Amino acid sequence: MTTKPRGRPRSFDRLTALEQATMAFWEHGYETTSVSDLTRAMGISAPSLYAAFGDKKALFEEVVEAYAVSYGAYGGRAFAQEPTARGALGRMLREAAEVFTDPSHPRGCLMISAAINCSTPEVEEALRARRNDNLASFEARIQRDVDAGELPAGTDAGALARLYGAVLQGMSQQARDGATRTELEAVAEAAMSAWPSPGPAVGRS
Known part of the structure; x- marks a missing residue:
């Protein structure tokens, strides 16, 4: 005899x-x-x-959590697959x-956009923590x-990381404002032109 499942079956697909x-x-x-x-x-x-x-x-x-492993997974893939920081950050942008x-x-x-004008401290702090983890x-x-x-010994890794974090955040806002893919790709290329060239330590002759 077939036993009926207990409880009311869910009437929608959760995913x-x-x-x-x-x-x-x-x-x-x-x-x-x-x-x-x-x-x-x-x-x-x-x-x-509820x-x-x-x-x-x-x-x-x-x-x-779902966004991070789907739409937002491009950054993690770039860092996992590219052999250099320049390659990873350029691909990410x-x-x-x-x-x-x-x-x-x-x-x-x-x-990035969900945190704008967010007045719920736990949510704002969680999103900030994710962005800081990325940096x-x-x-x-x-x-x-x-x-x-691969980079000059005097390179400020923290400042360079913040530069590309700022570019990424700016690209998000410009996309919200209507920038095209071509325009944002040009931003990405311009940002990568600022990448330090391999060479001697900064300040050495």
Whole structure:
């Protein structure tokens, strides 16, 4: 005899609902996306949202995790696959130009744009921590190349990491403002032209 499963079966696909929530947060940011906005975008009721995902903050945390391994995974791939910091950062910026302007989803970077005007401390702090982690990874990779002689010994790895972090954040905002992929690729190329040339330590003759 077949036993009926206990409980009421879920009437929606969880992964699809999560993707729809991602689009809503990506387009409107965390603060201005209400639970009503989310339930409308996801096609579910508020009780279903709470049962499946918890509250709005818990849902956003899950969205960010999913975004990091999907739309936002280009940076990690670049750092894993490119042999030098220059190659990794250049590839990251070029691929960001493509992702940030892809017409199949909202423009820019969710983790950058969602933090704008965010007044929920835990959310703002979590997004800031992710961005700072990215800067730390940029710096560590650059310093590795300095130590290996790929970059001049006097290169300030922290300042260089912040430069390319600022370029990435600026590209996200420019994409939100309507910049094209071609325009952002030109920004990426201009940024890479500032990369230090291999050579003797700064200040030595």
